[in-house]
Amino acid sequence: MTGAMMSHPLNTSDILKSAATRTPDQLIISDLPGGKRHRYTYKDALSRAARVANLLGQAGIGRGDRVATLAANHYRHFELYYGISGYGAVVHTLNARLFSEQLQYIINHADDRWIFLDPEFLPLLETVADQIGSVERIVVLCDPDDMPTSEVLTLENYETLLQDQPEAFDWPRLPSDAPCGLCYTSGTTGNPKGVLYEQGSTVLHAMMSGSSQYLDFNEWSVAMPVVPMYHVCAWGVPFSAPLYGARLVLPGAGLDGASLQQLIEDESVTQGFAVPTVWLNLHNYLQDSGKRIDTLQMVGVGGAASPRALVKTYDELYDVFWMGIWGMTETSPLATAAIRTPAMEEMTPEERYELQSSAGRPMFGVEIEIFDESGRPLPHDGVSRGNLRCRGPWILAQYFKGEGQDKFIDGWFETGDVAVINPQGYLRVVDRSKDVIKSGGEWISSVELENAALHDPAVNEACVIGATHPKWDERPVMLVTVKPGQLLDESKLRETLKQKVAKWWLPDAIIQVDELPHTGTGKLRKVELRDEYRDYLLHDQKTD
Structure with missing residues (x-):
């Protein structure tokens, strides 16, 4: 016997369609080069994503084909997320900080057909121009008047290509396991490996990570993902924020303290997401300038261990809740978080800082465990250190093209982190194994x-x-x-x-x-x- 519910796979296009219906006037604000700032709504973004999808269909891009982006955090990159994945192709976000050799390897390994790029990243792409044979077209994300030139690459303009495309698209109902995104690991111990995200897993991740169990988005939220959109989808915020109707503030490439403070002040940002170094630099700027971040309520901090001293600084000086988080490219990426709880309010500040500087507890859908070198589970006593493994519906089952099989053990993914888990289930990553x-x-x-x-x-x-x-x-x-x-x-x-x-x-x-x-x-x-x-x-x- 089976259940009696409709078969209705979840697709990334559902997120933007819902946002354009439920919160059509909610804003996406982008900081652009030259001091410009762009504003448009979720309704506008859906129509522009439809133009992208129509362009891909007209050009013969197939389902599952890889279409790359080499871009910062801004509205054009946002609409590409949805236009490419909603069409049924795969958004491959290229890391703009890669060395040319790594970039060449990843583009060829992914068999990227197109690359959409920001003008400032053109010199990087030119260094591998004669070594990326799979790439058929290169589209520059700028206005026609701002088009750069190249002696080694043939360039097309994004706005020119979109202007004649229809603003409506018949979004396909794709299988839940259809691929929608591709991101490569850092490759610090060998060639980078690809992580291929699915339609259904991406939507489930957005639903849970944006919920009160994690980022706690709603229509009052003003969310600023400082973590780049080329780095594991900016921690999934471009999917989770619109799903819950939050306003999005995209900082472009301006990750310095002055730029972020100005954005927070101008746009009344309530939540920001970045690695600890970003918040350290913002703190240094605030101390030097005397400026304020009064609207900021919470920062989600991952990618490296949260320094307890900074947790305390943000609480005492700025009244900002520092939420330690953990995840990886292989976990879509968010997995655990030290969210604010009623129990924390009963603690002393030092006890609370201890939890906030941890990686927190797993949200629904994610299981974590620590093992010794023989593969035996270790106690959750806050002392025993072991190899961290995880599993769940948005955690990698295999790398792109079947690489790295040694990372998958008895249904668990071996993270490469050394960690402890306390009796309350809080995870603390004490180091990378290497x-x-x-x-x-x-x-x-x-x-x-x-x-x-x-x-x-x-x-x-x-x-x-x-x-x-x-x-x-x-x-x-x-x-x-x-x-x-x-x-x-x-x-x-x-x-x-x-x-x-x-x-x-x-x-x-x-x-x-x-x-x-x-x-x-x-x-x-x-x-x-x-x-x-x-x-x-x-x-x-x-x-x-």
Whole structure:
């Protein structure tokens, strides 16, 4: 016997169609180059997405064909999300911060047929112009008057192509497991691997991640995804925000503190989403400028561990709730969150900061577990550290083209994170497995050391890597940047660290640097730093 409900697969086009019907006048606001700001409604976005879909159909793009974007956070990129996926093709978001070799590999691996790109990314694409044979057309996302020229690529203008297309489209009812999006991992330990998202899983993720169990969107919300739309769909916010009728503020490429503060103030942003570095830079700007972010109520922070010192700063100085979150490209990407709860209101501030700086608890649909090296589950006691695995309806079952099969174990996805889970179910990622430092057979968490360093008032940012040691195999080396106008006192920093971590964890060297390298999404590039400082202690005469 089977149930008696209608077979009605969920499609991404349903989200925008619903938004254009239920909240037709809700705004999407985009910060554009040259100080321009664009405004239009969900109803406008649906008609423009329909033009995109008609263009693809007229040009012979097939169901499941990959159509790439190389663009920042703005309204044209938003309508491409829906026009391409709603048509039945696959939106492949290319990371604008990739090296040319990585970009070439990913475009060819995906067999991209078209690329829609922002003018500022044209020089990057030109570096691989003769090595991307699958690409048939390149469309520039700008007004006709702003079209760039190229000696090596044939370019077409987006607005010119759309102007003669109909504003209505007969959106197909696609199977739930039809592909709709493609995003590649960072590839820090080999070639990037593709994650192919499905129509149904993307809608389910939007429904749950936008709910009160996670981002808590509604028609009063003014949501600003600072995380780039080329990075796991800006954490799914371009899907979850319209599903719940929230206003969207898209910051373009302006991720600096001044630009974000201006947007928050001008557009009354209530919720923002970015990696910790972005909120650190905004804090530094606010301290220097004396400006305010009075409308901001919550920041969702993922992509790296949440520094407890910043959680406290945002609470005490700005009355902003810092919500630690966790997810990956492979989890669509949101999986766990430290949402505000009634129980938190009964806690002391320090107890609350402890939970807010964690990755939180899984939302409905996501299961997490930690395992030892033999594959045995470990207790949720807040102490036991294990390899984090997860499973659920929007979590990857296999990589694009069947790669990376070793990551899938007994129905679980092996995340590559080392984590603890406390008795209340809160997850804390203590390190990436490749970043944990093995010293004398014992493990040292680089993340915990970095967070401890931020309690020193002079430290702006810290990065800890494992350096080769003649006796202990590896020992930690700490690299720090210092806040403007401050001086680093190493002895005071070491005293601060002693209050936060075990004595044998203390770094063998503390090195002040002018800056630390970051990825395009604000994560530390530890691979580069390990390469540079791997033998540092072997040349340090003070090392034991």
